[in-house]
Amino acid sequence: MSRSRFIRAAALTAAVITAVAGCSGGSSGDSTEATTVNWWTWSPDQAIAYQQCVPAFEKANPNIKVKITNYNVSDYFTKLTSGFVSGDAPDAFMNSVTFLQSYAGQGQLLPLDDYIAKDKLDLGQYAIGAEGWKYKDGKQYALPMDWATGALYYNKDLLAKAGYTDKDVASLNWTYDGGGTLWKMVKHLTVDAAGKRGDQPGFNANTVKSYGLGNIESTGDPFGQNAWGWLLPNDGVNIPDKQQWATVFNYNDPKVVKSVQLVRTLANDGFTPKLNQFTTANSQQLGSGKVAMAVGGTWEAATYAGLKNTKIGTAPLPAGADGKRALMTNANGNNMWAGSKHPDQTWKWVKYQESEECQTTAAKYNASLFPSIAASMKALSDQQTAKGVDFSVFNNYLTSGELVPCPIYNNGAALTNAMIPQFEAYFTNKADESIFPKLQEQSRTLLAEEK
Amino acid sequence: MATLAAGTASRRRNNTGPAHRGDWRLAAVLILPATVGFIVFGAVPVFRGIYLSFTRFRILTPPRWTGLDNYRRLLSxxxxxxxxxxxxxxxxxxxxxxxxxxxxxxxxxxxxxxxxxxxxxxxxxxxxxxxxxxxxxxxxxxxxxxxxxxxxxxxxxxxxxxxxxxxxxxxxxxxxxxxxxxxxxxxxxxxxxxxxxxxxxxxxxxxxxxxxxxxxxxxxxxxxxxxxxxxxxxxxxxxxxxxxxxxxxxxxxxxxxxxxxxxxxxxxxxxxxxxxxxxxxxxxxxxxxxxxxxxxxxxxxxxxxxx
Missing domain, CATH: 1.10.3720.10 (MetI-like)
Structure with a gap:
């Protein structure tokens, strides 16, 4: 008796568990009701900034609700991929050009050409970045969201003490043959415990109190973008053989080898901290006087300006031997997911997000992005200048024609994962120049891999 | 399924004493969740894993059979x-x-x-x-x-x-x-x-x-x-x-x-x-x-x- 009751109870429990586990995502495709457009970003600052655009958009489109979600960048792309597979990826999302090939090549992104043609959207309004989001099939897969490159941030007091003016920093150059005036300045700015400067006799590299430059050996992508890789193109040293869909990365080019050697020697000789010596951000090292200058991203301008007790100057990246620059510029894109259930509503939001109105609102909110639209960039720059932050460098970047788009290539994640450890080995003196021919061959194989 | 189970039960009844009559039902119910769990989360993934190791699988597109390629790659x-x-x-x-x-x-x-x-x-x-x-x-x-x-x-x-x-x-x-x-x-x-x-x-x-x-x-x-x-x-x-x-x-x-x-x-x-x-x-x-x-x-x- 009791046994059969137990069986019934157990069966019932099992049934309930099955029902709960099988709960389904309710359908919400009804066009008369409000639809929700999901949008993702990995930048917490930009999530708040774009949130400022939502009220105006929802007022103009009462049937559309926008939900912005932020995931940490280290989980972002994994989360996105699992969303593609399970069918609940966001309707639109911020993407890095590194993943254009793997997502577009596998049919996960919606081409925007029809929408752009229908709404007669002028891609010319974006000063930079639109071209980079064109895939091999000739279709446009994203609207550019922003632009970003490097700048030289410096501690004004430390430079004044060493006898340098703002103008000296702004007119620096860097050459693959010897490092140019930047290298000279970095050495002079380095001070050891006894007060000797790096270019004076008796300088002790083992007791450095203040380094001339923050470490530039980190390698976030296959060619050191966000660190050493920012210097090379200015002097005409390019690692990919082509701007788009490169077939080989020329690591063994003598100019590249010389450049990378220069960077390693600078650290070995004690003029920059060693790789991993400091775990704090460059901005904090600059703020505490541990380094006199740092190569940083334009997106960090507000962070550097906000440092307390330290006067920070901003200079353009050093020019090449010919006095010209080639500033490698990365533009994130606003992609639409091919599996979205509400592509029309999503397009409305994406188009609004990349309009002058929203770009201005978002950029001015916390200066976490530099808009591709010139008028919005000017609005941001005016606002920051009024606050006392020097934005002239960034304005000049946009008007000087020195910005060049980041290379686009196949198999970005695999190349990054393969190259970073090998450069780390080189920069920490565990490997020598003999690895470069091998890296070059490896890049050829990985770049050729079609998915 | 039900008829099959009933058939098995009637055949079994002859061999077991009254004290154990119906034990198989309780046993089946008790084992069922663990068995389902093992099949769904253990056996199926292992066999699918063995199959996938012979393919090029990029997760967003269906796997493509490549034979021993992955194992050769592993060795080198x-x-x-x-x-x-x-x-x-x-x-x-x-x-x-x-x-x-x-x-x-x-x-x-x-x-x-x-x-x-x-x-x-x-x-x-x-x-x-x-x-x-x-x-x-x-x-x-x-x-x-x-x-x-x-x-x-x-x-x-x-x-x-x-x-x-x-x-x-x-x-x-x-x-x-x-x-x-x-x-x-x-x-x-x-x-x-x-x-x-x-x-x-x-x-x-x-x-x-x-x-x-x-x-x-x-x-x-x-x-x-x-x-x-x-x-x-x-x-x-x-x-x-x-x-x-x-x-x-x-x-x-x-x-x-x-x-x-x-x-x-x-x-x-x-x-x-x-x-x-x-x-x-x-x-x-x-x-x-x-x-x-x-x-x-x-x-x-x-x-x-x-x-």
Whole structure:
């Protein structure tokens, strides 16, 4: 008796568990009701900034609700991929050009050409970045969201003490043959415990109190973008053989080898901290006087300006031997997911997000992005200048024609994962120049891999 | 299904006594959840994994059969072999150090105190989540700001890049791993020590054996089954180390801490190369299977030894 009751109870429990586990995502495709457009970003600052655009958009489109979600960048792309597979990826999302090939090549992104043609959207309004989001099939897969490159941030007091003016920093150059005036300045700015400067006799590299430059050996992508890789193109040293869909990365080019050697020697000789010596951000090292200058991203301008007790100057990246620059510029894109259930509503939001109105609102909110639209960039720059932050460098970047788009290539994640450890080995003196021919061959194989 | 079950039941009824009549129903209901769980989460993934290891699978597009390509690639993948070497180094250090420390702790506890408070304190690191432990240690070992490095610098005049240099990173990680699992293992060994009858030591004392001699010839042999179990658990646990490395070094510097589970993860989830990632998982699976089999054989030998 009791046994059969137990069986019934157990069966019932099992049934309930099955029902709960099988709960389904309710359908919400009804066009008369409000639809929700999901949008993702990995930048917490930009999530708040774009949130400022939502009220105006929802007022103009009462049937559309926008939900912005932020995931940490280290989980972002994994989360996105699992969303593609399970069918609940966001309707639109911020993407890095590194993943254009793997997502577009596998049919996960919606081409925007029809929408752009229908709404007669002028891609010319974006000063930079639109071209980079064109895939091999000739279709446009994203609207550019922003632009970003490097700048030289410096501690004004430390430079004044060493006898340098703002103008000296702004007119620096860097050459693959010897490092140019930047290298000279970095050495002079380095001070050891006894007060000797790096270019004076008796300088002790083992007791450095203040380094001339923050470490530039980190390698976030296959060619050191966000660190050493920012210097090379200015002097005409390019690692990919082509701007788009490169077939080989020329690591063994003598100019590249010389450049990378220069960077390693600078650290070995004690003029920059060693790789991993400091775990704090460059901005904090600059703020505490541990380094006199740092190569940083334009997106960090507000962070550097906000440092307390330290006067920070901003200079353009050093020019090449010919006095010209080639500033490698990365533009994130606003992609639409091919599996979205509400592509029309999503397009409305994406188009609004990349309009002058929203770009201005978002950029001015916390200066976490530099808009591709010139008028919005000017609005941001005016606002920051009024606050006392020097934005002239960034304005000049946009008007000087020195910005060049980041290379686009196949198999970005695999190349990054393969190259970073090998450069780390080189920069920490565990490997020598003999690895470069091998890296070059490896890049050829990985770049050729079609998915 | 129902008719089939009823048929089986009627045939069975003839063979079983009234007391056990209907037992199969209860048994089936009780076994069902575990069986379903095993099939859905165990058997199916393993067989699908074996299939996927012979394909090029980019997760967003259907897998494409490539035969033995992935296995050939595995044999010539330098990063895989380096990763395996790093993992073995981590396992050996963790097992040897872990065992020594846990044994010493257990014996000291056994001899000096029976206090549950002390036992609780020893167990404490085990209760901390892996990610939290990794973060806290990362802060303490920080080359500039960490308390450990402040002490090291005061003593030697130099900072040590515990997690940032190729030579230090694996020993450091295995020490953190030992710190975390030591309490749990010590409690297991402690329980083993309590099962040894005090009369045995009494007999030893009467025979005039010294403490170290009794430890060597009485305690250790009698503890061997427990020790073998601790070794098996530590080996398997160490081979699967992931959270500690993912939080602190992400495999760096220069792949010096790129342990196998982390390499598999990054191939699969950052490069979408799931076919190859599954192939490496298969290699790890076979490796662990072999090691565990060998260890279980040793375990059995130990049991007969002590009796």
């Amino acid at each position: 993948d330098d990063v895989f072999w380096k990763s395996l070497g790093v993992t073995v180094e981590y396992v050996v250090l963790s097992v040897v150090l872990g065992l020594a420390v846990s044994l010493a702790t257990a014996v000291i506890m056994h001899r000096l105190t029976r206090s549950t408070v002390v036992r609780g304190i020893v167990l404490l690191p085990f209760l901390v989540s892996g990610v939290v432990a990794a973060l806290v240690w990362q802060w303490m070992l920080d080359p500039g700001l960490g308390i450990v490095n402040i002490v090291v610098k005061a003593l030697t005049g130099h900072n040590v890049l515990f997690l940032g240099s190729q030579g230090w990173v694996i020993p450091t990680l295995s020490l953190i791993g030992v710190w975390k699992s030591m309490g749990y293992n010590a409690i297991l060994i402690f329980a083993g020590l309590q099962t040894i009858a005090p009369q045995i030591y009494e007999a030893g004392r009467i025979d005039g054996a010294s403490e170290p001699r009794m430890f060597r010839y009485l305690t250790l042999p009698l503890l061997r089954p427990i020790m073998a179990m601790v070794v098996v658990l530590t080996v398997i646990g160490s081979f699967q180390v992931f959270d500690l490395v993912a939080v602190t070094t992400k495999g760096g510097p220069a792949n010096a801490s790129n342990v196998l589970p982390l390499y598999i993860y990054s191939k699969g989830f950052t490069e979408f190369d799931f076919g190859y990632a599954v192939t490496m998982s298969m290699a790890l699976f076979v490796l662990l299977l072999t090691i565990t089999f060998v260890q279980l054989r040793l375990l059995r030998a130990n049991e007969s030894d002590t009796n």
